[in-house]
Amino acid sequence: MEFMDAAEITDVSAIQRLGIEPNDVSKLVSQAFAEMTFKHGFVHCDPHAANMMVRPLPSSKWNCFGKRKPQLILLDHGLYKELDFETKTNYAALWKALIFADVNSIKENSVKLGAGEDLYALFAGVLTMRPWSRVIDPSVDHLVLEGNDGNRSELQGVLIISISS
Template sequence: MKWNVKGNGIFNTRSFYREIRGTTLVFSLGKVFGLLRFLRGWSFFLWTGIGCMCHNNGESVDHLLIHCDIASPLWGVALQMFGIQWVCRGMLFLCYLAGETGLVDDVEFFKEMGINPIKVAKALMEVFAEMIFIHGFIHGDPHPGNILVSPEGRNGFCLVLLDHGIYRQLDEGFRIDYCELWKALILLDENKIQQLGERFGVGKYFKYLPLIFTGRTIDSKSTLLGGMSIEEKRNLKQELKSLKMEDISSFMESLPPEFSRILRTDGLLRSIISRLGASQRVRLLAYAKYALYGLSPKLKPQSGLEAIWIIA
């Protein structure tokens, strides 16, 4: 057999790479099978694993086997020749096909199905609060496209959670500290908040934790659900004027990774329940309730919620 691409008829990977390289990178089966006839043993694996470095995505295994326009088709053909169906470790695809569903913020869909959007908001917050405070897991990307609502279920609907690509387990020590933080936020225990702030690495910025999570200042006289008084808002506005961009940057950089993920998740959930017409009272009550459950293993919350978890 002769490799017609080269004048001497001898195959090498460089000539093959130049042959298939182009604007569209379309592979013909003839070329692929022709390549496989020439390659023997480890030469194929070396070529697809090393010779075709396109310098994207760190040349990870997932990239070379799935996403690379050059290596992936070759691997696919080679494995299919042996009847192998495969996925990479950490990849699992399921389909949810149980009837009609709507996005979690689709209020019009809820009206059509007779679903109360406020109840959806409460269920959403309780599911995520239980997940974080009790089980120590966090779904890091709960945007509306990843949360569906089905009109089926014991309570007239159920939540369908998708895409756990950045799903993380919290360190047990962090989970307990986070529960303690919410207990301190509820009681506005300044000493405890400062102690936990130091543990989280935020230092002098601990006094802003109540503001970030509950909308109250550290020295607020209002209740958890009462909001800030006019005087407190005026004092806060004056204090924030003294903050510089370096302060904000320093605060964000000092946060442990788990804290950053929680802030992102919490921000997305706040946005969703606002679009559902629910007040932040729903969120605060759910967090307060499950934070206390998280500190008391003997207590078992009976939420009666129904959720389906789909990994994608």
């Protein structure tokens, strides 16, 4: 155990006071989890905001714009899942299908990952936090993280129906 002097990942003001761009933090989190999952085959099974902090990279200097590079600090390493090659490949193929709204490939790879023939739409909705209608929408921004109450209600309704079935 070690004390880490860092900002909470959700504290944008504190991150900015450290001279770090919030967009750089967002990119770093995405890159770190993608590399952990797809390159090294590990999944941190408790990746909520309280388990992530950010601070300036110790070796980073202030750039000419008064900014510094971020360092991600992950906490709570008590539960990881190691992925085999086939699972990593299928999961990567599923995300590709989700990005391109490829219904057949979403179904195929969801089934390969164990979601079942009847639950692939629910699985895709849970992964993207989008209702199925948005998951398969071919528009460029179909996975943009600007959900509204209607989207959340639709997804919650599907989850409740699926869980009670």
